[in-house]
Amino acid sequence: MNLLLDTIARYVTLTPEEQERVVSATEFQSYKAKRILLKEGEICLHSYFVIKGILRSYTIDENGAEHVVSFASPGWWIADMYSYLSQRPGQLYIETNEDSEVIMLSKENQERLYDEVPKMERFFRILIENSLVANQQRLIDNLSFTAEARYDKFTKKHPDLIHCLPQKQIASYIGVTPEFFSKMKARLLKK
Template structure:
């Protein structure tokens, strides 16, 4: 739980009493690899703070192709934000990539927490703003950069992930097929 408090402390300063309230509204769970925490069509009732392992969110198109939307490593949050905020069925799957320990915060508990510890509303606003900026930059990168440039940027921004994730998931995240990704990496190795 200290990892969660440290994450919050990067953006807002909580008193010991406020920290206790935050912890009272959360729950720790461990999951094995391949566990689906959310399926398309379900309502996302929890946001997940990763303390160990890696989670990923993805969508499956009408041809059965997975499109990775995001990864979450220790210290990161993940949820289907459309579903979580609207409490309507979502479009994403959230899956455990490698054995994970996560802290769950339900929508109901988060809303109650906002009333009891108003600083938490500011904390989540900051996270959502940062996420919006990152998603906008990723969209621009996908429209403007070559696949090689997107992979290079991903590798530099997340060097630890490059070695932990299956190549097909990285390919999906940067928007190319696994076959193209394999050929691209072979070309890069020759340079």
């Protein structure tokens, strides 16, 4: 819980009583690697705050290819935001890449926290704004940058993830096939 409270403290200051309310609204859970927490077509009932491990969200296209939307490492949140906010069936899968520990927050408890601890509404607004900016930048990067430039940006932004993730997931995240990614990395090593 310390990581969660420390992360919240970067944006808002909670009293000890408010911290207690936040903790009581959440649920700790540990999962083994490769555990699917959410499937396409299901309603996302929780957002997940990562304490340990790496989670990823992805879609599967009509040809069975996975397209990684996001990764979440310790200190990050992950959810199918469309489904979580609307409480309608979503499009994403969420899966643990490795043994993981998470703190789960239900939509109902999040709404309750907004009433009981109004600072949490500010906290989540800031997170959503930051996420919106990051997603906009990623879209612009995907439209404007070469695959090499997108990979370079990914390695600089997430140096802790490079050695923890399968190469095919990194390839999917930057929008290339695993074969292209392998050839691209070989070219980069020769430089």
